[in-house]
Amino acid sequence: MSKSLISRRPAFRRGASPCTDNNRQASISPLNALGWKPFFQQQLSLDELSECEPVKVMAVHRSQIEVAGDAGDEAVLVNGPLFEGAAERPTVGDWLLLERETRRPVRRLDRVSLFKRMAPGAKQAQLIAANVDNVLIVSSCNHDFNLSRVERYLALVKEAGCRACLVLTKADLDQDHEQYRNALNGYRDLPVVLVNALDAESVEPLREYCRSGETLALLGSSGVGKSTLLNNLAGTELAETGGIREDDSKGRHTTRHRALYAIPGGGLLLDSPGMRELGLADVSEGLAATFADISALAAKCRFADCAHQSEPGCAVQAAVDSGELDERRLRNWRKLEREVARNSKTLAETRADDRALGQFYRSVQSHARAHKKRVD
Ligand SMILES: Nc1nc2c(ncn2[C@@H]2O[C@H](COP(=O)(O)OP(=O)(O)O)[C@@H](O)[C@H]2O)c(=O)[nH]1
Ligand SMILES: [Mg+2]
Ligand SMILES: [Zn+2]
Incomplete structure (x- = not known):
């Protein structure tokens, strides 16, 4: 790839770059603010240490990838494979190594966690x-409140080994908060925060999930207030935010692409368009x-x-x-188990x-x- 293919720009989300004064005051290097950890550092060879530079994928578009690193x-x-032997395109949050001089991607580093989904009818x-x-x-x-959907998200989150919090938005519109708290009684390891997402003070407790160097993902249907x-x-x-269309209450898809945003003085936040179907694949452990x-x-x-249907001595029944x-x-457990089995079979067939x-x-x-x- 020639040098002309690369364009360097100052902070693309101005006022919110991890390289802003906020982090400098806290003397955190841009890379650390982006979540650079020993786990990634250890993957670099001596040659790579001298010739390459790590960058984080902040957004993926059809023909280009936005990245951030020490150089801003x-x-x-991107036209064709990102680097030799690349089987798939990187995703938001990935760490890539760029050749220092040419700014050409050399490889993707191993991931700490990965979220993926099966779209309806997809083979991959x-x-x-x-x-x-x-x-x-x-x-x-x-x-929109739906325990079965929460369990679906939880399977994904637990598989990835992430820490989760359930945020119930629009608490200002519904005063019967007890019904939600009661429904969530059994979920002892899932903190629940009720907020008015429009109110800065109300969302303050959520800051502990996006400290500097941490990446926080928002998962939820369209229109819930992510x-x-x-x-x-x-x-x-x-x-960009948008209201829910009154006629079908499906929510306008105002967020069109997935992107990581740097929170001034804090970590990175992933906003994605609402995914109507978050099909589960390869999450057996998370489901268990x-x-x-x-x-x-x-x-x-x-x-x-x-x-656990009608057998004698069934403890589940x-x-x-x-x-x-x-x-x-x-x-729901049965349904998700079947879904994971079905999708895992499809993935295995595609690989074969x-x-x-x-x-x-x-x-x-x-x-x-x-x-x-x-x-x-
Ligand atoms: N009253 C109220 N409105 C909210 C709240 N959260 C989001 N909204 C509104 O709901 C609509 C959808 O919000 P948006 O952030 O675009 O949802 P997203 O699709 O999940 O990103 C917008 O009109 C918001 O102003 C809330 O806590 N209270
Ligand atoms: Mg949105
Ligand atoms: Zn049984």
Whole structure:
């Protein structure tokens, strides 16, 4: 890639760059403010240490990637694979190594965490974000509030090993807060914060999730107030917000692309467009952790292969009967287990197809080479 493909610019989200005075005052290097950690540093060879520079992917567009690093913010144009052997495009939050002189991406560093989803009908998982530390699961105090959806997000968050907090927005519009608190009684390891996302003071408790050097992701349906939260935490209008369309209450998709925003004096915040379907794939452990209570009950069933339907001695059904286990929760666990199994099968088939196709190309190439040698 030639140098002309790279454009360097000053802070692309002005007033909110991690290189702003706020961080300088706290004497945090730009890289550390972006979340650079020993885990990433250890991956660099001696050559790479002298010849390359790490940058963080702040936004991914069709033909360019916005990155930030010690040198400020710049855009890397993408046409074709990002670097030799790159199987996939990087995602927001990824760390890339750029060649210092040419600003050409050399490789992507291993990730601490990765969020991905299966879009409906897709054969491959779509990457959502990498290297996220904390997650705010955002729902509003209205018909959007849905425990089964919270459990879906939790499976994803636990798989990635992130810390999560449930934020219930629009608390100013609904005064019956107790119903939400009661519904969440059983979720002891999930802190719940009710906020008016439009009010700066109200969102203050959420700052502990986006300290300097940390990356916080906002997950939730469209229209629940993710961008509003972001703007209030940043203290400036960084992301566009929009009202919910009255006719279908589906929410206008004002946030069009996924991007990381630097909070002055704090960490990075990921805002993404609402994903109507967050299909789960490769999250077996996260799912087991989210429903650990059901697994614990299942261990007490009389039969090791109990399907928890109508078998005698089923501890899971007994817990439903006694009211200890919510039947909705059991139904959702079954549904998500099936979904994970189905999507994992699709992913495994896609990988096998890709491998077979790769082998086919290699054999065609080697035949062609052998033929050429004979002709020569
Ligand atoms: N009254 C009230 N309105 C809110 C609150 N949070 C968001 N809104 C409004 O809900 C609409 C959607 O918010 P937005 O941040 O764009 O949602 P997003 O799609 O999740 O990013 C906007 O009109 C906001 O002003 C809240 O806590 N209280
Ligand atoms: Mg938004
Ligand atoms: Zn059972």
